[in-house]
Amino acid sequence: MTLHWMPAQPGDALSDVDTPALILDLDRFETNLARMMDAARDAGVRVRPHAKSHKSLQIAHRQIDAGAVGLCCQKVGEAEVFLAGGIKDVLITNEIVGERKMRRLAQLAGMFAPARVGVCIDDASILRQLAVICDEEGAYVDVYIEVDVGQNRAGVQDAAAAVELARETITYPSLTLMGLQAYAGGAQHRRGVPERKAAAMLAAQRAREVRNALRAEGLPCEIVTGGGTGTFMYEAWSDVYTEIQPGSFALMDYDYARNESDPDVPQFEHALFVLATVMSLRGDRATLDAGLKAFSTDSGPAQPAFEGWRVHGVSDEHTVLTRVDDEGPSIYLGAKALLIPGHCDPTVNLHDWIVAVRKNRVEDVWCVDARGAVF
Amino acid sequence: MTLHWMPAQPGDALSDVDTPALILDLDRFETNLARMMDAARDAGVRVRPHAKSHKSLQIAHRQIDAGAVGLCCQKVGEAEVFLAGGIKDVLITNEIVGERKMRRLAQLAGMFAPARVGVCIDDASILRQLAVICDEEGAYVDVYIEVDVGQNRAGVQDAAAAVELARETITYPSLTLMGLQAYAGGAQHRRGVPERKAAAMLAAQRAREVRNALRAEGLPCEIVTGGGTGTFMYEAWSDVYTEIQPGSFALMDYDYARNESDPDVPQFEHALFVLATVMSLRGDRATLDAGLKAFSTDSGPAQPAFEGWRVHGVSDEHTVLTRVDDEGPSIYLGAKALLIPGHCDPTVNLHDWIVAVRKNRVEDVWCVDARGAVF
Numbered sequence: 001m002t003l004h005w006m007p008a009q010p011g012d013a014l015s016d017v018d019t020p021a022l023i024l025d026l027d028r029f030e031t032n033l034a035r036m037m038d039a040a041r042d043a044g045v046r047v048r049p050h051a052k053s054h055k056s057l058q059i060a061h062r063q064i065d066a067g068a069v070g071l072c073c074q075k076v077g078e079a080e081v082f083l084a085g086g087i088k089d090v091l092i093t094n095e096i097v098g099e100r101k102m103r104r105l106a107q108l109a110g111m112f113a114p115a116r117v118g119v120c121i122d123d124a125s126i127l128r129q130l131a132v133i134c135d136e137e138g139a140y141v142d143v144y145i146e147v148d149v150g151q152n153r154a155g156v157q158d159a160a161a162a163v164e165l166a167r168e169t170i171t172y173p174s175l176t177l178m179g180l181q182a183y184a185g186g187a188q189h190r191r192g193v194p195e196r197k198a199a200a201m202l203a204a205q206r207a208r209e210v211r212n213a214l215r216a217e218g219l220p221c222e223i224v225t226g227g228g229t230g231t232f233m234y235e236a237w238s239d240v241y242t243e244i245q246p247g248s249f250a251l252m253d254y255d256y257a258r259n260e261s262d263p264d265v266p267q268f269e270h271a272l273f274v275l276a277t278v279m280s281l282r283g284d285r286a287t288l289d290a291g292l293k294a295f296s297t298d299s300g301p302a303q304p305a306f307e308g309w310r311v312h313g314v315s316d317e318h319t320v321l322t323r324v325d326d327e328g329p330s331i332y333l334g335a336k337a338l339l340i341p342g343h344c345d346p347t348v349n350l351h352d353w354i355v356a357v358r359k360n361r362v363e364d365v366w367c368v369d370a371r372g373a374v375f
Numbered sequence: 376m377t378l379h380w381m382p383a384q385p386g387d388a389l390s391d392v393d394t395p396a397l398i399l400d401l402d403r404f405e406t407n408l409a410r411m412m413d414a415a416r417d418a419g420v421r422v423r424p425h426a427k428s429h430k431s432l433q434i435a436h437r438q439i440d441a442g443a444v445g446l447c448c449q450k451v452g453e454a455e456v457f458l459a460g461g462i463k464d465v466l467i468t469n470e471i472v473g474e475r476k477m478r479r480l481a482q483l484a485g486m487f488a489p490a491r492v493g494v495c496i497d498d499a500s501i502l503r504q505l506a507v508i509c510d511e512e513g514a515y516v517d518v519y520i521e522v523d524v525g526q527n528r529a530g531v532q533d534a535a536a537a538v539e540l541a542r543e544t545i546t547y548p549s550l551t552l553m554g555l556q557a558y559a560g561g562a563q564h565r566r567g568v569p570e571r572k573a574a575a576m577l578a579a580q581r582a583r584e585v586r587n588a589l590r591a592e593g594l595p596c597e598i599v600t601g602g603g604t605g606t607f608m609y610e611a612w613s614d615v616y617t618e619i620q621p622g623s624f625a626l627m628d629y630d631y632a633r634n635e636s637d638p639d640v641p642q643f644e645h646a647l648f649v650l651a652t653v654m655s656l657r658g659d660r661a662t663l664d665a666g667l668k669a670f671s672t673d674s675g676p677a678q679p680a681f682e683g684w685r686v687h688g689v690s691d692e693h694t695v696l697t698r699v700d701d702e703g704p705s706i707y708l709g710a711k712a713l714l715i716p717g718h719c720d721p722t723v724n725l726h727d728w729i730v731a732v733r734k735n736r737v738e739d740v741w742c743v744d745a746r747g748a749v750f
Contacts (some may be wrong), residue, residue: 005452005479005750018475020749052691073693077380094692097654097664097709100393122655123708153662153695154655185690232648279472280497280529287528289472292721294749298672298689314673315560316427316720317449317469320528333498334428334472345691346667348723352747371747372727374669374692375380 008355012362015336019277020290023338024366027259028271029059029250035266036232036249037066043236048072048091048225050247053345055370056354057085059250069372070116072245076105077373079345083112085369091118091144091225093181093245095154101375102133109138118142120181122155127168134174144181144225145167149203149208151185159213166219179223180214183205183245184216188230189255193262200227200234209241229256233265253344255299259355273338274302275355276319281333284323288337291317295339296346302339304328383730387737392709394652395665397726398713399603399741401733403646404625406436411624413608418611423447423466423600425622428720430745431729432460434625445491447620451480452748458487460744466493466519466600468556468620470529472501476750477508485514493517495556497530502543502550509549514712518544519556519600524578526560534588541594554598555589557582558620563605564630568637575602575609583615604631608640611739627684628719630674648713649677649722651694656708659698663712666692670714670723677714679703 007021014023040047049063050072060071060082070089073079079090096105096119109117121143123126134141145162148155156162161182169177187199200309207224214221221271227235227244229252235241248256261267276290291314295302300312304321312320319339321331331337341347348354354366382396389398415422424438424516425447433456435446445464448454454465471480471494484492497500509516520537523524523530531537537555562574582599589596602610602619604627610616626647639735651665666689670677676689679696683703687695693713696706706712716722723729725737729741 005455007750016475018473066570080380094664095654098393098652100391126707152660153690153693157657277473278468282532285527289469290749292671292673292718293724296667296671298667315528318528333500344668349668350747351749370723373380374665374726375382375393 003257006365007353008237008362008365010362010364012361014275014357014360017275017355017362019275019336020357021275022348022353023273023275024251024354024356025126025271025273026356026363028269032250032252032268033063033066035268036246039233039266040236040244041067043233045236045241046243048243048245049250049251050093050245051082051370053251053348055348055368055373056366057082058366058371060085060087069243069302075373075375076101076108077375078370079105079117080108081373083108083115083117087115089116091142093120093183095120095122095126095146102130103137106134106137106139106141109141109184110137116142118144118178120144120146121165121169122146124165124168127165131172131175134326140176142178143175144178144223145250146181147180147207149184149226150187150199151183153185154300159210162210163213163217163219167217170219177220179221179225180207180210182226183226183228184226184231185228188228189259191258191260193260196230196259197234200231201238204235204238204240211240228267230259248344251344251348253299254303254340254342270340271303271343272341273305274341276337276339278331278333278335278337281331285312286331287320288319288321289317290339291315291319293317293350295341296343298346299343301366302341305338306341381740382728383737383740385737385739389650389732389735389737392650392730392737394650394711395669396650396730397723397728398648398650399626399729399731400646400648401731401738403644407625407627407643407646408438408441410603410643411621414608414641415611415619416442418608420611420616421618423620424625425468425620426453426457428622428626428723430723430743430748431741432744433741434455435460435462438625444618450484450748450750451476452750453745454480454492455483456745456748458483458492462490464491466517468495468558470495470497470501470521477505478512481509481512481514481516484516485512488515491517493519493553495519495521496523496540496544498562499540499543502540505551506547513549515549517553518550519553519598521556522582524557524559524581524601525562525574526558534585538588538592538594539583541589542592545594552595554596554600555582555585557599557601558603559601559606560603563603564634566633566635568635571605571634572609573605576613579610579613579615588617598749604643605634605749623719626719626723628674628679629715629717645680645715647719648680648715649716651712652716653706653708653710653712656706660687661696661706663694663696664692665714666690668692668725670716671718671725673721674718677716680713680715
């Protein structure tokens with residue numbers, strides 16, 4: 001472990017931060033958070049930000065303080081970090097399969113009660129196993145039936161299947177049926193506004209059908225939760241979702257910035273960067289000390305946050321930039337360069353520390369508490 | 376931190392390991408290590424395995440015990456982990472730029488002496504700064520002049536520049552000029568044997584010119600080091616390299632397996648896997664609980680280590696497999712699936728633990744000691 005090595009101390013200038021380091025611009029982060037909470041309040045929906053993006057208790061508590069009702073996460077290990085860190089309502093927006101994982105989930109719910117712990121279900125055999133394990137552990141867990149609203153990955157396919165699972169869920173005293181998980185992941189990065197909106201509306205329509213079927217049977221469906229940074233306003237306006245789950249909005253990344261803006265929807269600013277150092281320089285070619293182990297490339301490489309240079313190539317520990325025109329800064333050996341990650345979630349997951357910066361001065365250094373919580 | 380959660384205990388069956396988990400097949404790992412050491416011994420070159428691939432002290436010590444002369448790493452933070460873990464000779468195959476990093480490097484060299492610490496240099500201003508800092512810290516550091524042998528990323532471009540740096544290096548009492556770093560990174564994954572061999576031979580020719588220029592000036596050049604898993608045998612046969620630096624050979628990955636085999640060169644077996652669980656199932660579509668945060672996708676997604684299924688898509692925490700034919704295993708909800716990573720180095724860097732398995736039984740669980748050591 002090298003956790004004792006921190007890239008910066010409060011008070012350091014941004015230019016003195018050791019690299020590669022994850023940088024959070026606090027002014028922009030706070031602006032993003034306020035925009036999201038204001039928009040949700042105006043639309044009358046709850047916000048349960050997705051913590052798989054930031055994995056940080058410092059960010060989580062700021063989101064709760066701003067009015068979020070709880071957090072989402074994807075893994076039992078993440079839930080553990082946030083429950084142990086004082087978050088009182090955590091929803092795992094994912095199916096949890098396997099006896100060890102399910103028992104750990106139940107143990108966490110027991111240990112941290114009265115904090116609420118929720119999980120998604122799309123299969124009756126897993127539902128039964130969860131009920132048995134919760135009974136054994138003396139734990140109570142919230143159940144959200146996941147509806148496949150276009151992602152084609154998990155979730156029940158139709159209202160009849162949801163009704164069947166809901167009917168069974170309410171027979172188990174250890175389980176509380178909260179409602180539906182209905183996340184349209186594939187809709188988030190459709191570039192054009194009309195396509196993105198249409199995909200979200202289609203998801204809302206599927207969620208509405210399932211909700212109505214549950215209601216028609218007298219089954220509880222208090223919460224319909226879903227939506228991400230690309231579509232949250234359409235879910236909020238849908239009159240079916242009661243809760244939205246955006247994650248990336250707080251940090252932003254290059255991939256989300258490629259989406260066409262909808263003038264009716266709040267926009268978010270890049271608050272997350274990777275700081276790198278020029279470690280070799282040759283004419284119009286600068287090699288940085290940050291590569292695949294400092295930012296993910298699944299949505300393209302990190303991009304310079306300045307003009308005049310573009311990414312030529314990325315390897316494990318290096319990024320090579322080449323000059324494309326005379327705009328932007330001159331670069332020298334030892335110069336620091338800010339990059340905008342292509343995809344914030346897997347980039348944050350590579351780092352132990354978030355260097356929180358305001359006006360080019362380090363204000364604090366935060367732990368990425370749930371980094372690597374893959375289980 | 377979730378380090379207290381381990382995916383397995385010694386004695387567990389592979390099928391009981393919590394997922395996603397990094398799996399090392401010990402029989403294959405030991406075979407790979409023996410093949411490499413035998414081949415290098417026959418060719419008369421030293422082996423300094425690259426530890427950026429495995430980041431693990433358990434693997435490092437097995438490599439030293441098998442005859443490796445020391446280790447390579449890429450970062451000062453990695454060097455710290457391996458020096459603190461008892462490795463006596465660590466070469467950072469990279470330029471270290473920035474006062475904080477260079478001072479930390481010098482402090483490590485001082486603290487762990489008589490262990491040797493080496494670093495690459497391609498610029499006179501950095502060389503001077505390093506000499507000053509080593510003097511201030513009372514430390515001795517080995518210097519390898521990096522030669523650009525085709526990577527076009529770092530390194531001096533010609534023999535004259537190398538001679539100039541070498542002349543200056545030997546004037547500093549705190550620095551020991553060991554020789555040349557000459558790694559042809561771009562050659563490693565040229566698919567055809569003739570092209571790959573030609574690229575390695577071209578690199579060797581450039582290294583030879585520089586070595587000869589140093590010798591002609593009476594400058595020391597005891598070590599010429601370089602070569603990777605794709606080309607190591609060509610460097611070993613070149614009569615210019617005295618040391619090879621392969622890393623991936625110990626673990627292997629899907630990207631290296633795509634290289635055409637040279638019948639004259641030892642081959643390596645897949646020893647590294649990611650174990651995942653089927654968490655949602657729908658006909659011929661199985662969703663696994665491992666995604667971008669459990670394996671890197673820069674060289675393509677991880678691939679099933681079994682027949683009949685292919686990767687349909689990868690997202691942050693999920694991989695969707697679809698059935699392509701009737702070969703291979705039937706898959707059920709809760710089934711475990713072994714995947715072969717596309718690129719071992721950044722995949723290992725995502726995990727805290729390596730589950731060391733022999734004949735489907737967990738023999739030990741090893742820490743990825745230098746995981747996240749990006750500084």
